Amino acid sequence: MIDFIPGISGTAAALNAERIRMEVVSQNIANASTTRGPNGLPYQRQQVVFETVLQQRLSGSGSAGVSPQSVKVARVLPDTRPARTTFIPGHPDADANGMVKMPNVNIHEEMADLITSSRTYEANLAVIKNARQMALQTLAISKH
């Protein structure tokens, strides 16, 4: 398949990675006060780890220089920060002193992550838009 639109595969991978990140953020926000998960423990914040992927290039177009790199979500890791404890006596998950272990999710942090993620997503969409425009212009050479 001829690569009509330059750099499209790396951008597609980036859109995918950012979407996974947004899903993880939404999962964190949804579980911001889940005090008991399937394992009986409070929910632990999850975070994504991005990693570069070397892209395969066609032997003809590739020269000795550096190859452009793609991106992927390598792992989704739990955040190891300790759980917050809040005083809620009478809560079914409260200990003898009335303290409840709450998830280590900070809503403000998650919102900042969400905005960064969606801005990066938009930037990648802009890349596709420009690449498409360039490809169409190239195809229109000598049409007029």
Added chain:
Amino acid sequence: MIEALFAQTNYVASKKLLDATVLRHEAIAANIANAETPNYKRVDLAPTFAAELSRAIADKSVSQVANLRPQLAVDGSATAANRDGNTVQLESELLRMQQNTMAHALEVQFISGSLSKLRSAITGRLT
């Protein structure tokens, strides 16, 4: 014989520039894709390309221009803005992308212009 029509230095050089622009777009696409990857170092067109191209054009050597190979290189001058070691800055990357797209439009226009001049020389008609 017909090759001579397409062997003007300017025409060959603008074709090379078009290749370089597309390669640069790939570099910018990779940079924006990795805008959030820790320790990623931004890549760009190797700075030697522009120097070699202008030298080849100054020498008016078509073969020298045709043999140029635009390459990507890690941008050593970029510094990381924060502690994750990533040297990509989204805003300047987007700005470079717009400049690059404009440059591409200009080069396409130049190539189209060369071809249409050639056509009107052959047919004797102004299209």
